Amino acid sequence: MDLNARIDDAVCRAIAIGRGGVAPAQLSEALDYATSPGGARIRPTILASVAMACGDDRPGVTDAAVAALELIHCASLVHDDLPCFDDAELRRGKPSVHRAYSEPLAVLAGDSLIILAFDVLARAAEDAPRRGVRLMRTLAQCSGMPNGICAGQGWESEAKVDLAAYHRSKTGALFIAATQMGAIAAGHDPEPWYELGDRIGEAFQVADDLRDALMDVDALGKPAGQDEAHGRPNAVAELGVAGATGRLRNILAGAISSIPSCPGEARLAQMVRMQSERIMPDAVRHLA
Amino acid sequence: MDLNARIDDAVCRAIAIGRGGVAPAQLSEALDYATSPGGARIRPTILASVAMACGDDRPGVTDAAVAALELIHCASLVHDDLPCFDDAELRRGKPSVHRAYSEPLAVLAGDSLIILAFDVLARAAEDAPRRGVRLMRTLAQCSGMPNGICAGQGWESEAKVDLAAYHRSKTGALFIAATQMGAIAAGHDPEPWYELGDRIGEAFQVADDLRDALMDVDALGKPAGQDEAHGRPNAVAELGVAGATGRLRNILAGAISSIPSCPGEARLAQMVRMQSERIMPDAVRHLA
Numbered sequence: 001m002d003l004n005a006r007i008d009d010a011v012c013r014a015i016a017i018g019r020g021g022v023a024p025a026q027l028s029e030a031l032d033y034a035t036s037p038g039g040a041r042i043r044p045t046i047l048a049s050v051a052m053a054c055g056d057d058r059p060g061v062t063d064a065a066v067a068a069l070e071l072i073h074c075a076s077l078v079h080d081d082l083p084c085f086d087d088a089e090l091r092r093g094k095p096s097v098h099r100a101y102s103e104p105l106a107v108l109a110g111d112s113l114i115i116l117a118f119d120v121l122a123r124a125a126e127d128a129p130r131r132g133v134r135l136m137r138t139l140a141q142c143s144g145m146p147n148g149i150c151a152g153q154g155w156e157s158e159a160k161v162d163l164a165a166y167h168r169s170k171t172g173a174l175f176i177a178a179t180q181m182g183a184i185a186a187g188h189d190p191e192p193w194y195e196l197g198d199r200i201g202e203a204f205q206v207a208d209d210l211r212d213a214l215m216d217v218d219a220l221g222k223p224a225g226q227d228e229a230h231g232r233p234n235a236v237a238e239l240g241v242a243g244a245t246g247r248l249r250n251i252l253a254g255a256i257s258s259i260p261s262c263p264g265e266a267r268l269a270q271m272v273r274m275q276s277e278r279i280m281p282d283a284v285r286h287l288a
Numbered sequence: 289m290d291l292n293a294r295i296d297d298a299v300c301r302a303i304a305i306g307r308g309g310v311a312p313a314q315l316s317e318a319l320d321y322a323t324s325p326g327g328a329r330i331r332p333t334i335l336a337s338v339a340m341a342c343g344d345d346r347p348g349v350t351d352a353a354v355a356a357l358e359l360i361h362c363a364s365l366v367h368d369d370l371p372c373f374d375d376a377e378l379r380r381g382k383p384s385v386h387r388a389y390s391e392p393l394a395v396l397a398g399d400s401l402i403i404l405a406f407d408v409l410a411r412a413a414e415d416a417p418r419r420g421v422r423l424m425r426t427l428a429q430c431s432g433m434p435n436g437i438c439a440g441q442g443w444e445s446e447a448k449v450d451l452a453a454y455h456r457s458k459t460g461a462l463f464i465a466a467t468q469m470g471a472i473a474a475g476h477d478p479e480p481w482y483e484l485g486d487r488i489g490e491a492f493q494v495a496d497d498l499r500d501a502l503m504d505v506d507a508l509g510k511p512a513g514q515d516e517a518h519g520r521p522n523a524v525a526e527l528g529v530a531g532a533t534g535r536l537r538n539i540l541a542g543a544i545s546s547i548p549s550c551p552g553e554a555r556l557a558q559m560v561r562m563q564s565e566r567i568m569p570d571a572v573r574h575l576a
Binding site: 018019020021022023024025026027028031075079082084085101102103104105107108110111112114115116118119122123125126129130132133136137140141143144145146147148150151153154155156157158162165 | 306307308309310311312313314315316319363367370372373389390391392393395396398399400402403404406407410411413414417418420421424425428429431432433434435436438439441442443444445446450453
């Protein structure tokens, strides 16, 4: 089974738990709708790649971690799309969950996915308590308060924002979760894997900044986009397009060299390189 | 420390984890606002009472279970109060979370409380993995899909409702969680404790039905309230006020006689009797 199929399979099996037995039909469907077809599944791909680089000696535990992380990510998308946040009409090319079902069902689907994420890890912990419990601690830390993605969203309601804390919790947290949970799932110490996740998260942030600025290059003929319009500091405003592109390359090179020594180090470096190419906006490839 | 103080203390310590470090101030405050001052804290009182009846040999684990269950209950109240559900202005005599803060912060506060509930149990599981993992499985089952309180709310979006599943998941689930988690926290088998939780949940349902009907006795001079107006089947419509009151007494008597043999059986029976008196509407006391 290739990696994408493995991830889809792990997510599907998790959703099947939430849909089992006598359940309200629409909410049950919404769980599936919110999680498939998946997006790029970047976070679980990183998680599984790290686990494989570390030996992947308990594939069932890795699968549980993969599913749990993706469920949390999908839950955050469902809630972020709600009218009181982004009021997004579309997600992954189809109506967002609250548009397809209803707002109450979108709130409940997000809640259920969060709970299911921990349920899946708790089930894995029955056979592998040490790893399971560490996975749960890490997932909670990266998703809740005070340092997880909930905190990241929460910063957007503040008049005065701690930018480092904001970016780390909003974008970085789930990438750090991805590398650390991959290590934990394979029985390795998660600590040395923090830097890789942190750098990948930072790279995503800069790539987003570039995309935000470049969209307007095409659309408005000027290199300043939404971030600048809202006075939000970003890498392009600070360094210019070429500077930000250079920084993105540097972060990614640093990410690769931060990979801890492990059996599958070379293959993992290859995966990070591939993901890097994917996040680099087309318009700046020639600059780097 | 008396039981109420012990419960408040456990909840406060859990909230302090979510508020630690550099966190967005309003969301951080909202976590505290949503959980204190508490309501009757009936579910954690039942949980702690069962744990004590079973010996309470790991008080730290009991405290974690108490906090986790109360956090999930509070999260469900915060989300149920949202405009897309009950649009409640007040909760426990003060503005609901989305009125006091904002709708985005209410969504995030609920999400954070759910995650924190599992985090608190995962922390307890580091020292007591077997109990911790069982507590997480039980909490997930009683709060998520397909059988937990999320499912209960989800049924309200269905045209055709499985009433038994609806009541059991909407009202019963957290009472079953309370008795079973109490047993697990003290190292006992949760299975024999299912019936007590289930019966207490059923008693609450009938007491609610009575209150719904009796509110209108005072307000409108007729014994049929919201449930009947909406065609929702309830115990009063089915049995009349006197009949439903009798049924409530029977359920509570059954609850007490279902208490499994354990060191603190007599004291626990006393607690259930006391809680029973509290839920019995004043207007029907003379009927029973």
